[in-house]
Amino acid sequence: MEPLIDFEMADAPMATDRTEGFRFIRQHGEVFQAVDGTWVLASPEAVRFAHRNPLIFSSAKAFSSAGVPVPLIPVAIDPPDHVKYRRVLDRMLAPRVVNGMEDDLRAQIHELVSAFASTGECDAVRDIARLYPTQVFLTLFGMPLADRDQLIGWVETMNENSITGTGEPIPVVREAAMSLFGYIKQHIAEKRADPGDDMLSRILSLTGDEEWSDAEVLGMAFLFTVAGLDTVTGAIGFTMLHLAQNPELRQQLLADPDLIGPVIDEVLRIEPPAPTTPRVTTEDVEVCGVLIPANSAVMLCLATANRGDEREHPDDVDVEHVKEGHFSFGGGIHRCLGAHLARREIRLVIEEFHRLIPDYEVTPGAEPSVVWPSSTLHLASLPLTFPPAGATS
Numbered sequence: 001m002e003p004l005i006d007f008e009m010a011d012a013p014m015a016t017d018r019t020e021g022f023r024f025i026r027q028h029g030e031v032f033q034a035v036d037g038t039w040v041l042a043s044p045e046a047v048r049f050a051h052r053n054p055l056i057f058s059s060a061k062a063f064s065s066a067g068v069p070v071p072l073i074p075v076a077i078d079p080p081d082h083v084k085y086r087r088v089l090d091r092m093l094a095p096r097v098v099n100g101m102e103d104d105l106r107a108q109i110h111e112l113v114s115a116f117a118s119t120g121e122c123d124a125v126r127d128i129a130r131l132y133p134t135q136v137f138l139t140l141f142g143m144p145l146a147d148r149d150q151l152i153g154w155v156e157t158m159n160e161n162s163i164t165g166t167g168e169p170i171p172v173v174r175e176a177a178m179s180l181f182g183y184i185k186q187h188i189a190e191k192r193a194d195p196g197d198d199m200l201s202r203i204l205s206l207t208g209d210e211e212w213s214d215a216e217v218l219g220m221a222f223l224f225t226v227a228g229l230d231t232v233t234g235a236i237g238f239t240m241l242h243l244a245q246n247p248e249l250r251q252q253l254l255a256d257p258d259l260i261g262p263v264i265d266e267v268l269r270i271e272p273p274a275p276t277t278p279r280v281t282t283e284d285v286e287v288c289g290v291l292i293p294a295n296s297a298v299m300l301c302l303a304t305a306n307r308g309d310e311r312e313h314p315d316d317v318d319v320e321h322v323k324e325g326h327f328s329f330g331g332g333i334h335r336c337l338g339a340h341l342a343r344r345e346i347r348l349v350i351e352e353f354h355r356l357i358p359d360y361e362v363t364p365g366a367e368p369s370v371v372w373p374s375s376t377l378h379l380a381s382l383p384l385t386f387p388p389a390g391a392t393s
């Protein structure tokens with residue numbers, strides 16, 4: 001028997017310095033059991049092993065406690081059924097589809113940035129990172145942009161009040177979730193009757209073996225709001241924070257726009273918006289020399305795995321040595337379905353921000369910090385100061 005480690009994720013010092021927070025987790029070893037009984041897989045080898053063995057590390061069992069009345073498709077589906085959903089969803093979010101949305105999405109972020117560009121200041125979280133991912137989701141699903149703030153309200157209420165969920169959700173979370181379900185249900189009914197040219201309509205139009213029930217569509221759409229909004233909010237905030245704090249990197253990027261891909265992936269590597277993902281073991285299994293019994297709750301720590309390779313400076317953004325293959329989008333069969341779209345959203349934000357505001361800094365005196373404990377990592381606010389666009393000096 002391995003000893004229990006006196007460790008709680010909530011105690012990790014994340015607020016202003018994730019490097020310290022992730023070291024706090026990793027110091028306990030590659031694989032260890034925390035006092036609450038959860039096993040933590042913290043090294044790249046351990047996380048990779050779990051990703052490669054989805055039948056031993058079950059997602060279905062892990063997400064069954066989420067208190068949601070419909071299946072979270074496809075994240076809570078184990079093999080063999082998982083592949084039938086992914087086959088459909090992968091083609092709905094292929095790079096070709098994301099390319100087709102680009103002009104519309106670029107115009108939307110341009111409008112958001114234009115709203116404050118001449119003022120000389122903004123809060124990049126409040127004015128961009130909170131708003132834009134929800135607009136993208138509404139665009140993808142063919143739902144009205146006017147509903148943005150209502151949707152953000154429900155999703156934030158759920159995220160802020162539910163820490164990776166065991167037990168019954170508190171009433172305010174249940175209420176927000178029910179409102180969101182009602183909203184999505186109404187659009188499912190409308191689009192069944194009158195399909196449009198959007199992802200939701202395309203899924204509802206599937207026929208034969210591929211046809212989905214309303215409960216399946218609802219579970220998928222609900223998962224998209226949980227998986228694809230807060231995470232992108234986090235990623236946009238962190239990318240802007242690193243660029244604001246590092247004028248040299250920003251200059252490099254302005255001189256060579258192709259660096260945007262490496263910048264995005266390096267920031268995702270060191271600041272993963274989804275730092276952990278849950279699993280439950282279905283049998284006794286040995287990971288990196290440690291025996292984990294069947295039916296154990298396991299947490300894959302993507303954040304520490306990202307900093308565990310043999311790079312010289314794993315804690316720094318290093319665009320010269322980008323390696324494909326960080327864990328921030330997960331891995332194996334459940335690898336993030338929205339990775340192309342998420343990268344595109346972040347790129348469009350940075351390109352349109354730099355078009356109007358190439359020179360900016362974190363507002364002196366502000367200390368951007370993350371909300372913690374939380375199932376996702378994102379900045380609470382990011383005040384920026386810059387020369388007003390259009391002003392003559």
Ligand code: HEM
Nearest residue numbers: 074075227228231232235274277329330334336337338342
């Ligand atoms: C930077 C932003 C994002 C990050 C960091 C992120 C991270 C992740 C991670 C770590 C997983 C694996 C979960 C697991 O193994 O249990 C995942 C899965 C998933 N993500 Fe993302 N995600 C992001 C954006 C998005 C977006 C924009 C969408 C939707 C448009 C999305 C939809 C999904 C879905 C549907 C899954 C489940 C895939 C499956 O189970 O096969 N994600 N994401």
